[in-house]
Amino acid sequence: MTTDDPTPSTEALDFYAAAIPGTEKALCEELRELGFGSVRLNRGGIPFRGTWHDGWRACLESRIAQRIQVLVNRFPAPTQDALYAGIRQFDWSRFVSYRQTLAVSAVCHGCAINHSGFAALKIKDAIVDQVREKTQARPDVDREDADVRVFAHLANDKAAVYLDLSGEPLHRRGYRKEAGEAPLRETLAAAILRLSQWDRQSPLTDPMCGSGTIAIEAAMWSAGIAPGLLRERFGFERWANFTAESAEAMRALRGSLRAQAASGRCARIIASDSDESVLEIARQNARTAGVKPSFRQHSILENPPSGDSGTLITNPPYGVRLEKDPLFCRRMGALVTRLHGWRVGLMAGTPDYRREITAAPRFSVPLKNGDLDCEFLVYDIE
């Protein structure tokens, strides 16, 4: 494996797409659909194989991955000296010069080295020492906004070391400048849309849309707009070996994805909320994303969806927001139970919704929304 050339090549590299807990199956399906090789379902994230070009493409095209990382070295690390020596086997100066800033993080499970902060420090020292010996200058550490981010997984005295291609996590698409209360991460919204098995062409409604995340992600997916096109740059574009030639290749890739999106037709997406101020934010976010869901202000309780069939995907209020209206879950339960012919997907942050809907869900998926344990409930209302 050579990982020193960031320009497109045919060399096969091992990538890892990090997932929000519970979204692994959706991410696995997405990466297969995008044509990546050796995609394997795995807890926590999805490994796949490909070229550098594939790594770039995953950053631009995956709607569900939180990060894309590439494996650069794997070695036994039973002691701190072995960890230091193993890190130095790899030529870091190709990615990190004294002009780049660096951040290292680590996790340890079942290892003699059992302190992740200490492991990260040792790895950082090994990289910095190597670069200094080669160039007589050292890179600085920047934990907030590093040019080069290194992740190490230490398990059973073996280290696997990854470089992060994404930079900022991939849910930061760039269209959501403002949000209402409790917004969903864009990657989580994209995951529940895929999990719901929506066909991307028939009309879709989110009647409690908040800042519009589900509606905007649905519109972008339906129209084939790559989610990374609004991002100014990714982590790998800040590496030492990202040359003018690499930048040209990246421009061409962005250009071809833009051209694909321009020919895409978008399904009818209807988004509403009872709160006009949050709808204004949603409208602005949609404009920035370049999509046009139809936004309306009304309460779902007074204006329930009508029609013989349809798809409704939403993230209803939970926690303190329900204290204002303790009967809300009961009223929502009755309303959903009456939506005959509809597929309904609820990203529920409280078990009360499941309790109040008399139909049994067709399936449900446990998911993490930040620190909160949630359940994505999918119903086919007979």
Ligand SMILES: C[S@@+](CC[C@H](N)C(=O)[O-])C[C@H]1O[C@@H](n2cnc3c(N)ncnc32)[C@H](O)[C@@H]1O
């Ligand atoms: C958890 S937030 C949705 C967040 C959204 N998914 C996002 O990413 O920004 C719930 C939303 O439901 C809205 N809401 C609460 N009661 C409502 C009602 N009766 N009818 C319509 N919307 C309502 C709130 O204004 C809030 O925006």
